[in-house]
Amino acid sequence: MTKTVFITGAATGIGRATALLFAGRGYFVGGYDIDETGLQILAADIAAVGGAGVVGHLDVTDADEVSQRLSEFVAGAGGRLDVMINNAGLLNAGHFEEIPVAVHHREIDVNIKGVVNGLHGAFPHLKTTPGAVVVNLASASAIYGQAELANYSATKFFVRAITEALNLEWGDHDIRVIDMWPLYVQTAMTRDVKTGTTTSLGIRLSAQDIAEDIVSAVEPTLPRRLVSQVHFAVGTQAKVLALGSRFSPAWLTRLVNKRLAGR
Template structure:
């Protein structure tokens, strides 16, 4: 029986992914720091396994993985590192502690989950890790500098581990969407010029479908949306100055 463990599962992309995989017969595990929303989603899905957890808490990460995999003969078919936080704004106007928290959740939390999951992934046929990357991991994005930096880190880790863990039969890939219509985006008080120009054209359900596609046919990077696929493809061949010019144009006031 296929199983998936999802961080950041209580809302947005994580919740949409849980619903999709559950509807298609997978055993689903839910992790999130928001206990009330997590319990509500678990009940909606018929009482699936869930645990309140902060991905930045190394001890809690290890305990959650142990508990979930104990229900599945110590195996983990798919880890979806979806937990993440975001803050739009001018770099100097955001408190340093908030920049640090973005990196702590988006990078250190993902590292801790993936490191702790290795023992369970390596004993599972066709095991995978899917990381929540971003279009902002392709080129530094103004007004979301620390978030963009965190997604650069996710991209680098993904590329390295996909090569390193192939000897263990584990594939590692990431999803790279532009802006997605979730509460994490709609709750922001600052509107980046790039968002105003590009718009928010993707839903959480569309990203969940991309997770499903990745689970069936792994890629190192999976760019999402027609526009970003075009930008991603052209960036592989165009000079760096052109990509930088485009980002500068998108982000101008």
């Protein structure tokens, strides 16, 4: 039995690195994106690592297309959907009021509605696959609202909340729903981003770092299984921030975030 993984936003960055890592581990990989040129390169690279899979166009904001691609993928992959990765995302940095409202709306469409579409479309297939896992790409900006990333950060709080809720709800169907909380990663998403926190914290993680943590979150160690871990902070900085926010008083968490944002 070959396990399968469906990844949105797989043409580049974290999605691409994750697709290649799963391919190398023998999974049948579905890589989907609006960037079809990037997908052709991914397909060649999956073959180069001796992997198997398919790639195809998918705009996560189109619920019908999401359902259709998932059904086609599962039909061609032996009727299984072991891992669904809601990874496609957009980030707009800057002062909230200076970013056009249509740009905020597009970020909400991709980061929020795209995840809702992925979850909804995947459910029938996850339900019929024993031990299925959903991985949503949230962010360390789901720990405390981030200045100069206000709308982005808010979309990631949505991802955090829907992950927590469905982790409880879909436990009834033997579906484990988790999310990843990386701090800044060196990808196209952060290439031209300069905020208070990119200056104070730097952009230290690679897409490969996140991909490796996704694979180990999908196939967790016994202790992680026993505590039913839901959120996976990636990298030392995100782990410290996540832990700090849990144990420090609200005023201190605010002050730390204010200072990190250079305010």
